[in-house]
Amino acid sequence: MVSRAQMVQWRSLADGVKVSLGEHALRLSDRGLCCSLRQGPQFYRRTLNGHWFQVDTGRRRLADDEVERLLARVREHCQRLLESLPDDALREPLERAIHADYRADAERYQQIYPEDVPILPPDRYRDLVVQPATGCPNRRCHFCAFYRDRPFALLSEEAFQQQLLAIKGWLGEGVRQRNGVFLGSANALALSQRRLLGVLEHTRQLFGQLPRGVASFWDPDFSPSRSANQWRELQQAGLKRLVVGVETGDGGLRRELGKGDDTERLTEALTVASQAGIPLGICILVGAGGEQLSDRHLENTLRWITALPLGRQDLVYLSPLQNLDTGQASPRPLSDWLAAEQASFKRQLTHYSNAQVTDYRMEDYGYYS
Numbered sequence: 001m002v003s004r005a006q007m008v009q010w011r012s013l014a015d016g017v018k019v020s021l022g023e024h025a026l027r028l029s030d031r032g033l034c035c036s037l038r039q040g041p042q043f044y045r046r047t048l049n050g051h052w053f054q055v056d057t058g059r060r061r062l063a064d065d066e067v068e069r070l071l072a073r074v075r076e077h078c079q080r081l082l083e084s085l086p087d088d089a090l091r092e093p094l095e096r097a098i099h100a101d102y103r104a105d106a107e108r109y110q111q112i113y114p115e116d117v118p119i120l121p122p123d124r125y126r127d128l129v130v131q132p133a134t135g136c137p138n139r140r141c142h143f144c145a146f147y148r149d150r151p152f153a154l155l156s157e158e159a160f161q162q163q164l165l166a167i168k169g170w171l172g173e174g175v176r177q178r179n180g181v182f183l184g185s186a187n188a189l190a191l192s193q194r195r196l197l198g199v200l201e202h203t204r205q206l207f208g209q210l211p212r213g214v215a216s217f218w219d220p221d222f223s224p225s226r227s228a229n230q231w232r233e234l235q236q237a238g239l240k241r242l243v244v245g246v247e248t249g250d251g252g253l254r255r256e257l258g259k260g261d262d263t264e265r266l267t268e269a270l271t272v273a274s275q276a277g278i279p280l281g282i283c284i285l286v287g288a289g290g291e292q293l294s295d296r297h298l299e300n301t302l303r304w305i306t307a308l309p310l311g312r313q314d315l316v317y318l319s320p321l322q323n324l325d326t327g328q329a330s331p332r333p334l335s336d337w338l339a340a341e342q343a344s345f346k347r348q349l350t351h352y353s354n355a356q357v358t359d360y361r362m363e364d365y366g367y368y369s
Helices: 064-082 086-098 102-112 159-178 193-208 228-236 253-258 263-275 294-306 336-352
Strands: 008-014 016-021 024-027 034-039 041-047 052-054 129-132 181-185 212-218 240-245 280-286 315-320 356-359
Touching: 016 064, 024 086, 024 159, 034 064, 052 064, 052 129, 064 086, 064 263, 102 159, 129 159, 129 193, 159 181, 159 193, 159 356, 181 193, 193 228, 228 263, 240 253, 240 263, 253 294, 263 280, 280 294, 280 336, 294 336, 315 336
Parallel strands: 129 181, 181 212, 212 240, 240 280, 280 315, 315 356
Antiparallel strands: 008 016, 016 024, 024 034, 034 041, 041 052
């Protein structure tokens, strides 16, 4: 018979340890905090702001009493593992996990980040988020559930540097699990060229050159106009992707959504940045015209996108309108017409554009630990 101790498996991670016993598996940070728990088919993950989600079937946020019961199970499981150790090297991380203070960690997150991190593009989920600015300078987008009540504000250079130091001290080795940096919140490109170069330099000095570089949301209608030389300067300083909420290539529909209606100006701005060597991520809102104007939205958006100088390094994100929420509810099935519009966008963009096309399911996002 195989002993309990022999069944315990573990491996060291860059920022902690992963331990499994039977159908139970834990990932513990170097601070002893549980980042994820698998119990048979059930899989739970913790976000850095202290929330827990069950992610094996959709993405459901746990209520406070469920979190308490889950953490009690984590501690009990760590205690059982401690009693079944195959290796003394596990003793210290398991003992830390038994006594970990999750409430203090969540409070530390609130102290460091001026506002919560509501969303990132799907290819940047493992980024380290830093916030040289908060809120959104537009705040008129009718469909946006993230920034409507958050006025735009810049952090002072001193406050931003203190934030970077605090993040590094708080996450510790956990920074090594992040493969890029994302500048929050809704439009860090609204900063002046001098301030933005300073942000990139301070971030590089503290965290080094992460593999995927730096990315940011960008709204050209609420940002300084930049020359090709200025974009190249930012690219050389580490800026590797710009994510733009275009939503639709139809000027009239953009105006109704709360966006600027000058699509020619938008095209010019994106072209200059792209030709300076910065890959683009173009967000398209599937369903932006409603069912009645679906054909108009599709036709004008395809015409607008195919006029851009996009290559394989660029991305087009397709995000269904009805699933734009705060990321705490399971997604509703798409209506027939919305699913058809999304499929048509994907099919035609894949055929007529060189950019990569991917779904953007905002309800899947979590700033996970």
